[in-house]
Amino acid sequence: MGLRERKKAKTRATIQRHALRLFREQGYGATTVDQIAAAAEISPSTFFRYFPTKEATALYDPIDPVFIEAAIGQPAELSPIGALRGAVRVVLGQLSEDEIEDVRRRQLLVFREPELRGAIMDQFAEGIDLIAGVAARRTGRAPDDFAVRNWAGAVVGVLLSTFVQAAADPDAEYLPALDKALVHLDAGLPL
Amino acid sequence: MGLRERKKAKTRATIQRHALRLFREQGYGATTVDQIAAAAEISPSTFFRYFPTKEATALYDPIDPVFIEAAIGQPAELSPIGALRGAVRVVLGQLSEDEIEDVRRRQLLVFREPELRGAIMDQFAEGIDLIAGVAARRTGRAPDDFAVRNWAGAVVGVLLSTFVQAAADPDAEYLPALDKALVHLDAGLPL
DNA sequence: GCAGATTATGAGAGTTACTATCATTTGGTA
DNA sequence: TACCAAATGATAGTAACTCTCATAATCTGC
Numbered sequence: 001m002g003l004r005e006r007k008k009a010k011t012r013a014t015i016q017r018h019a020l021r022l023f024r025e026q027g028y029g030a031t032t033v034d035q036i037a038a039a040a041e042i043s044p045s046t047f048f049r050y051f052p053t054k055e056a057t058a059l060y061d062p063i064d065p066v067f068i069e070a071a072i073g074q075p076a077e078l079s080p081i082g083a084l085r086g087a088v089r090v091v092l093g094q095l096s097e098d099e100i101e102d103v104r105r106r107q108l109l110v111f112r113e114p115e116l117r118g119a120i121m122d123q124f125a126e127g128i129d130l131i132a133g134v135a136a137r138r139t140g141r142a143p144d145d146f147a148v149r150n151w152a153g154a155v156v157g158v159l160l161s162t163f164v165q166a167a168a169d170p171d172a173e174y175l176p177a178l179d180k181a182l183v184h185l186d187a188g189l190p191l
Numbered sequence: 192m193g194l195r196e197r198k199k200a201k202t203r204a205t206i207q208r209h210a211l212r213l214f215r216e217q218g219y220g221a222t223t224v225d226q227i228a229a230a231a232e233i234s235p236s237t238f239f240r241y242f243p244t245k246e247a248t249a250l251y252d253p254i255d256p257v258f259i260e261a262a263i264g265q266p267a268e269l270s271p272i273g274a275l276r277g278a279v280r281v282v283l284g285q286l287s288e289d290e291i292e293d294v295r296r297r298q299l300l301v302f303r304e305p306e307l308r309g310a311i312m313d314q315f316a317e318g319i320d321l322i323a324g325v326a327a328r329r330t331g332r333a334p335d336d337f338a339v340r341n342w343a344g345a346v347v348g349v350l351l352s353t354f355v356q357a358a359a360d361p362d363a364e365y366l367p368a369l370d371k372a373l374v375h376l377d378a379g380l381p382l
Numbered sequence: 383g384c385a386g387a388t389t390a391t392g393a394g395a396g397t398t399a400c401t402a403t404c405a406t407t408t409g410g411t412a
Numbered sequence: 413t414a415c416c417a418a419a420t421g422a423t424a425g426t427a428a429c430t431c432t433c434a435t436a437a438t439c440t441g442c
Contacts, residue, residue: 004389004438032427043392048429080382117316118309125308125355139382149356150349150372151380157348158341164316165340181341188379189342191271191330195409195418223398234421239400383442390437397430407420412413 012050015040019057020106028058028113055119058110063103064130067091071134080135081186084155085179092175107174111167124160128152158185203241206231210248211297219249219304246310249301254294255321258282262325271326272377275346276370283366298365302358315351319343349376 018039022031033054037044051057071087078086092100110116129143132152136143143149158181166174184190209230213222224245228238242248262278269277283291301307320334323343327334334340349372357365375381 002439007438008390033429034427044429045392045394046390049390052429054428114313118312121309121312121315122305124312124351128352128355135382141382146371147375147380147382149352150375151382153348153350153352153372154345154376154380155348157344157346157351159344160315160348161319161340161344164319180337181344184338184341185345185380189338189345189376191326191332191338191342193410198409199419224400225398235400236421236423237419240419243400245399385442386440388437388439391435393432393434395431397428399426399428401424401426403423403425405420405422407418409416409418411416 008050011040011042011046015042015047015050016057016060019054020109023058023109023113024105028109028115053119055116058106058113058116059119059123061103061106063091066094068130068134071131072137074138076138079186080138080151081155081182083134083138084131085182088175088178104174107163108167111163124156127156127159131155154185154189155182158182199241202231202233202237206233206238206241207248207251210245211300214249214300214304215296219300219306244310246307249297249304249307250310250314252294252297254282257285259321259325262322263328265329267329270377271329271342272346272373274325274329275322276373279366279369295365298354299358302354315347318347318350322346345376345380346373349373 015036019031019036022035022039033047034044036054036057037047040047051060067087070090071083074083074086074090095103110120128149129152132149133143135141135148135152136145139148141148159178162174162178162181166172166177206227210222210227213226213230224238225235227245227248228235231238242251258278261281262274265274265277265281286294301311319340320343323340324334326332326339326343327336330339332339350369353365353369353372357363357368
């Protein structure tokens with residue numbers, strides 16, 4: 001990796017770090033792009049070269065692809081949901097406590113700020129594709145198979161429900177809740 | 192209803208009609224609030240008195256509460272999902288063909304325009320609450336019961352999946368797909 | 383190590399969604 | 413008719429973007 005790329009990665013990380021700090025300190029809405037740019041010591045123009053929108057600083061998360069990899073790599077005898085649960089455990093195991101706390105903080109921020117909540121929609125829609133892909137691969141079905149896609153929709157739905165719930169409760173531990181939600185779904189969602 | 196209220200309802204409808212027409216004719220992004228206001232013969236200030244955001248003109252939909260009513264009123268022997276399916280049939284039965292077509296058009300518009308897609312997130316989050324409320328009432332459980340909320344999340348998830356799918360395919364008939372998705376969910380989502 | 387081609391940056395101007403304020407008009411009411 | 417409350421429009425302002433162009437930093441072939 002040349003100097004150029006390293007510098008870009010560093011600038012990107014710096015912008016995001018300052019953005020998240022400012023969001024935490026004074027709220028998302030009260031933080032302007034100009035403030036973020038000033039804190040990161042770049043011009044506002046440059047900000048938009050690194051992030052397409054202000055929202056993106058809170059949403060950008062390189063974990064997703066890692067998670068999908070982990071899910072695909074889970075033992076074949078697990079059910080699709082078993083694989084997802086296993087993948088969560090694997091990914092969390094690779095992160096330090098601080099990193100987990102950062103993810104948690106960002107997660108809650110996103111679900112609490114109405115302006116940000118909207119922006120995750122695309123991530124959820126994309127999530128359906130990714131999770132359907134995993135299930136398709138593990139069960140030997142087509143990724144656009146109706147049952148697979150519908151199932152993936154339900155998976156994303158229970159995630160959504162869990163996150164919304166967790167965002168409302170400040171002390172909520174959403175990781176155990178997430179696991180519980182997946183187990184319930186795996187059992188066919190008995191009411 | 193006095194003249195004042197009737198006039199307001201008419202203005203609201205006029206704004207929305209012109210907005211949706213312009214979105215269809217020239218795209219959502221290319222349509223400005225000023226253009227909508229001009230078409231509806233009101234000032235831009237007035238536009239924002241009727242709709243909090245430009246997005247809201249595409250999202251505002253008085254059907255939801257009607258649907259919830261219908262779901263609560265379904266025969267007690269139906270499963271919660273059976274009740275939802277019944278409610279869909281009842282609500283559609285009350286609309287004219289033109290109205291159904293309007294709903295369909297708006298639904299597709301919202302899921303196709305990235306800027307609008309984000310805005311439905313809140314509606315889905317709210318949808319979880321509403322559907323959980325219906326299920327809770329019909330099964331005699333608490334509305335914040337874990338299983339109920341998780342199940343409601345899954346319901347919303349399969350709706351989301353169905354709509355996303357339908358938006359990608361221009362000829363898709365999403366109503367039968369929706370029913371099929373609910374039946375699959377009712378069966379415990381076998382893969 | 384240097385010249386020339388790429389690429390990153392910053393500055394400036396412009397658009398648009400939205401907010402706040404205030405004067406004016408319009409509809410409801412006694 | 414006279415008064416009050418609510419609806420409207422005009423104006424000014426903020427902030428998130430977008431576009432363009434000049435300058436500065438890196439990279440590449442010699």
